[in-house]
Amino acid sequence: xxxxxSRSDNTSARAPLATHEIELRVRYPECDPMGFVHHAVYxxxxxxxxxxxxxxxxxxxRALEESGVFLAVVRLELRYRRPARYDDLVRxxxxxxxxxxxxxxxxxxxxxxxxxxxxAKTTLACLDREGRARPVPTGLALGADPVxxxxxxx
Amino acid sequence: xxxxxSRSDNTSARAPLATHEIELRVRYPECDPMGFVHHAVYxxxxxxxxxxxxxxxxxxxRALEESGVFLAVVRLELRYRRPARYDDLVRxxxxxxxxxxxxxxxxxxxxxxxxxxxxAKTTLACLDREGRARPVPTGLALGADPVxxxxxxx
Amino acid sequence: xxxxxSRSDNTSARAPLATHEIELRVRYPECDPMGFVHHAVYxxxxxxxxxxxxxxxxxxxRALEESGVFLAVVRLELRYRRPARYDDLVRxxxxxxxxxxxxxxxxxxxxxxxxxxxxAKTTLACLDREGRARPVPTGLALGADPVxxxxxxx
Amino acid sequence: xxxxxSRSDNTSARAPLATHEIELRVRYPECDPMGFVHHAVYxxxxxxxxxxxxxxxxxxxRALEESGVFLAVVRLELRYRRPARYDDLVRxxxxxxxxxxxxxxxxxxxxxxxxxxxxAKTTLACLDREGRARPVPTGLALGADPVxxxxxxx
Numbered sequence: 218x219x220x221x222x223s224r225s226d227n228t229s230a231r232a233p234l235a236t237h238e239i240e241l242r243v244r245y246p247e248c249d250p251m252g253f254v255h256h257a258v259y260x261x262x263x264x265x266x267x268x269x270x271x272x273x274x275x276x277x278x279r280a281l282e283e284s285g286v287f288l289a290v291v292r293l294e295l296r297y298r299r300p301a302r303y304d305d306l307v308r309x310x311x312x313x314x315x316x317x318x319x320x321x322x323x324x325x326x327x328x329x330x331x332x333x334x335x336x337a338k339t340t341l342a343c344l345d346r347e348g349r350a351r352p353v354p355t356g357l358a359l360g361a362d363p364v365x366x367x368x369x370x371x
Numbered sequence: 372x373x374x375x376x377s378r379s380d381n382t383s384a385r386a387p388l389a390t391h392e393i394e395l396r397v398r399y400p401e402c403d404p405m406g407f408v409h410h411a412v413y414x415x416x417x418x419x420x421x422x423x424x425x426x427x428x429x430x431x432x433r434a435l436e437e438s439g440v441f442l443a444v445v446r447l448e449l450r451y452r453r454p455a456r457y458d459d460l461v462r463x464x465x466x467x468x469x470x471x472x473x474x475x476x477x478x479x480x481x482x483x484x485x486x487x488x489x490x491a492k493t494t495l496a497c498l499d500r501e502g503r504a505r506p507v508p509t510g511l512a513l514g515a516d517p518v519x520x521x522x523x524x525x
Numbered sequence: 526x527x528x529x530x531s532r533s534d535n536t537s538a539r540a541p542l543a544t545h546e547i548e549l550r551v552r553y554p555e556c557d558p559m560g561f562v563h564h565a566v567y568x569x570x571x572x573x574x575x576x577x578x579x580x581x582x583x584x585x586x587r588a589l590e591e592s593g594v595f596l597a598v599v600r601l602e603l604r605y606r607r608p609a610r611y612d613d614l615v616r617x618x619x620x621x622x623x624x625x626x627x628x629x630x631x632x633x634x635x636x637x638x639x640x641x642x643x644x645a646k647t648t649l650a651c652l653d654r655e656g657r658a659r660p661v662p663t664g665l666a667l668g669a670d671p672v673x674x675x676x677x678x679x
Numbered sequence: 680x681x682x683x684x685s686r687s688d689n690t691s692a693r694a695p696l697a698t699h700e701i702e703l704r705v706r707y708p709e710c711d712p713m714g715f716v717h718h719a720v721y722x723x724x725x726x727x728x729x730x731x732x733x734x735x736x737x738x739x740x741r742a743l744e745e746s747g748v749f750l751a752v753v754r755l756e757l758r759y760r761r762p763a764r765y766d767d768l769v770r771x772x773x774x775x776x777x778x779x780x781x782x783x784x785x786x787x788x789x790x791x792x793x794x795x796x797x798x799a800k801t802t803l804a805c806l807d808r809e810g811r812a813r814p815v816p817t818g819l820a821l822g823a824d825p826v827x828x829x830x831x832x833x
Contacts, residue, residue, distance in 0.1 A: 245576070245586075246409040246569055250457055250744070255400040256752040257722035261554055264719075268553070268612075279612040282712070289762075290718040295755045300810065303404055304576075304587040348762065399730070399740075400723055404590070410598040411568035415708055418565075422707070422766075433766040436558070444564040447603045454597075454656065458730075458741040502608065554717040558765055563708040611712055 233312035237270035243305045253300035259335050260293060263325050266311035285346045286354055292340035299334045307334065319343055319350055387466035391424035397459045407454035413489050414447060417479050420465035439500045440508055446494035453488045473497055473504050541620035545578035551613045561608035567643050568601060571633050574619035593654045594662055600648035607642045627651055627658050695774035699732035705767045715762035721797050722755060725787050728773035747808045748816055754802035761796045781805055781812050
């Protein structure tokens, strides 16, 4: 992630607060006439990575929304290194970089085996039901708690 | 539509109550590695056809939902005759077949020029905010009113 | 599947030649403003069900395409019984109904626990690289072989 | 675009070589349970903006691919300012920033009326059929030619 990190603020140079991996298989309609995963599919996979990192640390994004807390992507950056293909098994490695009072930063690597396909970074803002910025709830288990950090260290 | 109609109930043998056409251009990620529009994309186009038929007759599906009336697809049938390709200009011809007390039936033809690509049929149920069946609102301008019929006859 | 079956030809009244199940978790962008899985998403899941049924019986759809054999959906029917929601764990139960000389029929049930959400049926045609109908390859492990039938019987 | 531009290299501070606008209506399944356009949808719209800018200047992306020239997104950045909603009419304003020997840079604004919803930037690499970098074809009408610049100046 050296490239995305170097052009970013200093938060991203720190070690991640937590890391989590998911594995998924590329679906047929996720691929385009070039035979590759279309570039607009990766943000969907990143979101799955965040959701599962939250679940792995005891959180539940659906319950969070039902309680009136929404996490909206306000910034997204992707670097496409190599294409994924139909039926590939890929992994999304999600890292929590920073969880500030109103924003949360993650970095991602999409891998096929040890091959880096895509690297990415997102910034989320915490919103209420009316779409206004609100503080990230204290106790929000975003992978920053010790249990998740341990999980990530496997 | 002879094939879908012949195996259907007698409502679909009647002349459509109204017909409307939209044109759209095939998007790159709507196509799969075969180079053809993926079969799961057509239901999205059919929904656009219904929405625009409603708009052409003075209705507004967004306003309908805001007032607590939802139209849910409860049945969908598609026959794929010929593939559409990236960048093709295609037309979706939507016909209102029947608007009963709680259900609405449409038939569709997806065309490229005069070539029939896909024919389809949907049944919609009218639901309230809690997902319970409710009567189709009287005055719901689903293309069945004279103005729309005239529009369709252009 | 009584409803879809009763209106269908006699092939579908037979016991399935093989059955396979996959489990998947509903993704956020698969859901629409009603909060439910959009009806156009289910055909994507059905395709995943077919692919995994083929893999479970030793087949490989990607390799099949690379060898010049394509399976195109020529007919699709869906009945929507109850909505799936974001983050639900659902199962797609795929049944091979018939594998004729040039066409293959499957039936499907999408379930959440024991609750039936959607039932569906597809007909696939076997095509060559130029999109012409060709015979289903003998030895194509479409779940119809004894190993897969045993797998399905688990 | 001040924010994306200020953190970028000096090419993007230059006046765009060409600008083009498309209008589109938000589709129902492009919106998520929050009721907003899902963030993964915008890259699809940006691609449509590029395609139509190319067409407006006399080019044809489909023909380009058929001749063995592929333009792959290698970098994508998006800033989400305000949400778009179902049925909104939005415009995508595409600007060609730079067309180098092997890479092409575009910037984008997604607008609803005069309201800025999303700003974005992409870098495309020119590839051959085998996925190897190749020079951007001379004469490739990417909006940089005088006709297109005139078109954009309307």
